[in-house]
Amino acid sequence: MLTHQMNSNFIHTYVSVDCVVFGFDHENRLNILLVERHLDEERQIKLPGSLILSDEDVDDAAQRVLHELTGIKKMILKQFKCFADPMRASSQDDIKWMGMEYKHHIDRIITVAYLSLCKIDHKINSTKYNTVDWCPIDKLPSLPFDHNKIINESLVEIRKWIESDFSIIFELLPKRFTIRQLYQLYSALSEKYIDIKNFHKKISSFNYIVPLDEIETNVSHRAARYYKFDAKIYKKNNTKLIK
Structure with a gap:
């Protein structure tokens, strides 16, 4: 009797991946890469994602999604959480869109969330999506499924x-950057007040942040020196978070 009751509660559960891709724009804002989904005549945006294929490893599925999204074959990638709330895809719009997209009735979908980083000046060359847009994280609208929750938890994860590895932050900066850019990115990620003078003093003690013989041009403020990140020196130091 118990076995019959258990079997009657089993449903066909699908597994997907969703990717949170962070970028840092020229206005020194943290951004998320979003894609468009079409539902009748309504335009909606969401995180890039996909059901995993029957013969596909979940990490490979995430790399596939990122490649289809950006055109980049290999991107830095971190799996951070599985989202399995039975009601996460229960809205009528989400159910309807899944039926249109995958040609199946999906009773329940579990998603494995990944975190990735992309330099925002990289040309996005999507092979799948017609519309791919960067959206400032402080201007995010209400997104389908539980994508707002996934993004919020990805912020905790990136911190x-x-x-554990301070070098990750340089994946978001251009190859040459100013100390103010690094400060504003670090402040946006840490969500806490950091005195810029103390920050500058601390950064100047890190020999893997190398000053260049170049300064900003065509700026209204005092031109700042450019720096670069030296990964080889960093690996020797194995330096962690700024304290």
Whole structure:
């Protein structure tokens, strides 16, 4: 009797991946890469994602999604959480869109969330999506499924990631950057007040942040020196988070 009751509660559960791709724009804002989904005549935006294929490893599925999204074959990628709320895809719009997209009735969908970083000046060359847009994180609208929750939890994860490996932050900066850019990015990620003078003093003690013989041009403020990140020196130092 118990076995019959258990079997009657089993449903066909699908597994997907969703990717949160962070970028840092020229206005020194943290951004998320979003894609467009069409539902009748309504335009909606969401995180890039996909069901995993029957013969596909979940990490490979995430790399596939990122390649289809950006045109980049290999991107830095971190799996951070599985989202399995039975009601996460229960809205009528989400159910309707899944039926249109995958040609199946999906009772339940579990998603494995990934975090990735992309330099925002990289040319996005999507092979799948017609519309791919960067959206400032402080201007995010209400997104389908539980994508707002996934993004919020990805912010917690990226902070932990940087705490364990400070070099990750340079994946978001251009190859040459100013100390103010680094400060504003670090402040946006840490969500806490950091005195810029103390920050500058601390940064100047890190020999893997190398000053260049170049300064900003065509700026209204005092021109700042450019720096670069030296990964080889960093690996020797194995330096962690700024304290």
